[in-house]
Amino acid sequence: MAEAYTRAWLNYGPAGRSENTEYFRTILCGNQENPVLKNAIEEIKTGAGGMYSLSPQWAAAKPEKGGYIELAVNADLDTAEEGYTIKTDDRRVLISGKREIGVLYGAFHVLRLAATKKSLAGLDIKKQPSFRWRLLNHWDTFAPPAIRDNSDSSALAGSLFFENHGIICNDRTRDYCRMLASVGINGLAMHNVNVYNDALDMLLPRFYAEMRALSTLFESYGIGMLISLNFASPVLIGGLETADPRNERVQAWWKETMDRLYANVPNIAGFVVKADSEGVQGPFDYGRTQADGANLIARAIKPHGGLVFWRCFVYNSTQDWRDTETDRAKSGFDNFHPLDGKFDDNVILQIKNGPQDFQIREPVHPLFGTMEHTHEMLEFQLLQEYTGGATHVCWLIPEFKEVLDFNTYALGKDNTVADVVGGKTFKDYEKSGVVAVANANSSSTWCGHDIHCANLYGYGRLLFDASLTAEEIARDWIVQTLSDHPQVVKNLLHILLTSRTTYEKYNAPLGLGWLCNNVVHYGPGPDVYEYDRWGTYHRANWEAIGIDRTSRGTAYTLEYNEPNRSTFDNIDTCPQELLLFFYRLRYDYVLKSGKNVLQHIYDTHFEGVEDVEVFLKEWDALEGLVPEDFFKRVQQKFKNQLAHSKEWRDIINTYFYRRTGIKDAGGRKIYD
Numbered sequence: 039m040a041e042a043y044t045r046a047w048l049n050y051g052p053a054g055r056s057e058n059t060e061y062f063r064t065i066l067c068g069n070q071e072n073p074v075l076k077n078a079i080e081e082i083k084t085g086a087g088g089m090y091s092l093s094p095q096w097a098a099a100k101p102e103k104g105g106y107i108e109l110a111v112n113a114d115l116d117t118a119e120e121g122y123t124i125k126t127d128d129r130r131v132l133i134s135g136k137r138e139i140g141v142l143y144g145a146f147h148v149l150r151l152a153a154t155k156k157s158l159a160g161l162d163i164k165k166q167p168s169f170r171w172r173l174l175n176h177w178d179t180f181a182p183p184a185i186r187d188n189s190d191s192s193a194l195a196g197s198l199f200f201e202n203h204g205i206i207c208n209d210r211t212r213d214y215c216r217m218l219a220s221v222g223i224n225g226l227a228m229h230n231v232n233v234y235n236d237a238l239d240m241l242l243p244r245f246y247a248e249m250r251a252l253s254t255l256f257e258s259y260g261i262g263m264l265i266s267l268n269f270a271s272p273v274l275i276g277g278l279e280t281a282d283p284r285n286e287r288v289q290a291w292w293k294e295t296m297d298r299l300y301a302n303v304p305n306i307a308g309f310v311v312k313a314d315s316e317g318v319q320g321p322f323d324y325g326r327t328q329a330d331g332a333n334l335i336a337r338a339i340k341p342h343g344g345l346v347f348w349r350c351f352v353y354n355s356t357q358d359w360r361d362t363e364t365d366r367a368k369s370g371f372d373n374f375h376p377l378d379g380k381f382d383d384n385v386i387l388q389i390k391n392g393p394q395d396f397q398i399r400e401p402v403h404p405l406f407g408t409m410e411h412t413h414e415m416l417e418f419q420l421l422q423e424y425t426g427g428a429t430h431v432c433w434l435i436p437e438f439k440e441v442l443d444f445n446t447y448a449l450g451k452d453n454t455v456a457d458v459v460g461g462k463t464f465k466d467y468e469k470s471g472v473v474a475v476a477n478a479n480s481s482s483t484w485c486g487h488d489i490h491c492a493n494l495y496g497y498g499r500l501l502f503d504a505s506l507t508a509e510e511i512a513r514d515w516i517v518q519t520l521s522d523h524p525q526v527v528k529n530l531l532h533i534l535l536t537s538r539t540t541y542e543k544y545n546a547p548l549g550l551g552w553l554c555n556n557v558v559h560y561g562p563g564p565d566v567y568e569y570d571r572w573g574t575y576h577r578a579n580w581e582a583i584g585i586d587r588t589s590r591g592t593a594y595t596l597e598y599n600e601p602n603r604s605t606f607d608n609i610d611t612c613p614q615e616l617l618l619f620f621y622r623l624r625y626d627y628v629l630k631s632g633k634n635v636l637q638h639i640y641d642t643h644f645e646g647v648e649d650v651e652v653f654l655k656e657w658d659a660l661e662g663l664v665p666e667d668f669f670k671r672v673q674q675k676f677k678n679q680l681a682h683s684k685e686w687r688d689i690i691n692t693y694f695y696r697r698t699g700i701k702d703a704g705g706r707k708i709y710d
């Protein structure tokens with residue numbers, strides 16, 4: 039564990055005395071025993087101390103004089119369960135929650151307004167989350183995988199939750215919960231979805247005490263505990279010979295194991311399952327379907343109100359590169375779509391945003407909006423596995439918004455991904471939601487890079503209020519974390535809002551993906567995946583590149599609802615930024631920009647590096663305007679990013695130059 043760590047966006051730096059100051063004199067709350075309300079009171083105290091050097095007093099009755107913040111639970115509030123209102127009258131800011139958690143969210147809202155220097159006078163706000171479940175899946179493990187414990191390449195470094203084969207619950211865990219609650223995250227799985235060794239025992243008495251301590255802490259911040267489980271547990275830890283979902287002893291084992299777990303650990307929201315995926319066992323091993331598998335767990339936990347988050351990342355990971363028939367992009371749809379209506383009501387399918395694996399640009403997964411009778415949840419990745427590790431700034435919120443705004447045309451009507459996973463299209467709000475692979479770890483900056491915290495922050499804010507713009511979110515993060523100095527806001531806004539496009543420029547062109555190294559998924563390796571077993575081939579030769587996924591090729595396009603199907607199936611209407619995902623193109627194919635594919639690749643790789651040069655300059659201009667230690671850490675990161683973007687530029691450009699023998703039209707340096 040890192041000894042000291044930053045406060046990220048909850049630093050509550052001096053906000054300067056303002057009209058807001060007065061309100062922070064007293065906190066009126068009828069019940070300071072409730073753990074959630076207690077946390078709200080503590081948070082306001084911390085905020086008032088940091089921002090105004092005040093120590094507000096708690097009071098059970100209205101103070102005689104002076105400003106105050108009142109916290110109240112009001113079950114009649116006309117909002118969803120986690121909703122709240124904020125109203126300012128005269129000398130009082132009244133925060134009302136339908137339940138205690140709404141009060142806590144409201145308190146964080148007020149603190150955010152104060153920290154971003156907005157007035158608390160005259161407020162009349164009503165809020166409720168856009169999605170019922172706003173989740174994180176940590177991919178932490180009991181012992182960090184050595185190969186990934188690399189501070190440059192991956193945020194999968196040390197774990198927030200595990201150390202020396204044990205489970206951690208300490209002050210830092212509490213601070214993490216504060217951060218999550220401050221942006222409305224309400225559920226969290228600690229362990230990686232690949233569950234082996236010690237992690238199998240998270241269902242067993244061995245860890246009840248630790249799990250109980252954690253889930254109780256989580257609960258006081260409105261966070262439900264999720265547990266990742268291994269489908270083969272009945273064999274691996276249960277002493278049975280089979281994990282067949284139709285076997286009665288297997289069913290009984292799950293029921294008993296879950297009954298005991300629920301009796302000992304409170305606040306379990308559900309279970310995350312990766313099955314039949316990348317070597318992990320699953321129902322296919324017994325000739326059963328994914329629905330048989332999911333329903334097995336669902337039935338065992340139904341009496342406890344639990345949910346199964348069943349992942350759709352099921353594909354053949356032992357493909358032969360010589361096989362040109364199998365298209366991995368189709369596997370999610372092919373394995374799950376025929377099962378629509380076969381899943382129990384407490385099963386939610388957890389579907390990655392794209393059909394492959396968190397590449398910087400992918401089309402939206404075709405399962406969204408095509409399963410009318412099934413609860414669907416969207417899975418993003420905050421962990422920058424493919425998007426620059428702990429080195430490259432790549433702010434993902436603009437991408438997340440694009441995905442949420444994508445029109446699936448479910449039911450033949452306008453229905454965005456946000457509608458589908460928000461429970462508006464087919465199913466109910468209660469089983470709706472979004473999850474992301476988490477990016478925080480044991481590093482002193484939380485995410486291995488101070489600016490990466492903006493991804494975690496932005497994710498939570500966006501899920502709570504999907505109508506926020508990327509710019510609004512970015513601005514709040516900047517001011518809460520650093521400063522409202524115009525130069526700081528301007529430069530960082532530019533960096534955040536353009537960083538994804540910049541990364542895409544030097545990472546992989548036109549939706550191609552997979553030009554990276556294997557395992558760490560960091561750094562250029564244009565042929566590394568080409569002859570491997572993962573089904574992710576670009577098949578570049580001397581004249582063309584890409585896979586034809588149209589109706590003339592692998593027919594992936596047919597998995598979409600109309601009119602998306604036709605749009606992608608026609609090269610003239612297919613979005614340009616996805617052309618190499620959907621088509622095999624000659625290098626001299628001319629894009630709408632007037633450039634051919636090869637020149638586009640060269641140009642974007644040169645531009646990407648130039649963009650990072652600008653980022654570095656913009657950051658350098660902030661010296662003296664942001665805390666010095668923060669400044670230095672980030673400056674070093676930008677230097678590393680610049681060097682590494684050059685590596686991307688030169689390796690990718692040389693790769694294509696060697697393939698084609700065609701020089702850059704601009705005469706720039708491409709190595710032979």
Ligand code: GCW
Nearest residue numbers: 177230231232312351395423
């Ligand atoms: O991107 C891949 C990762 C695996 C991961 C898998 C998944 C946790 O490289 O490490 O396994 O996706 O999503 O299951």
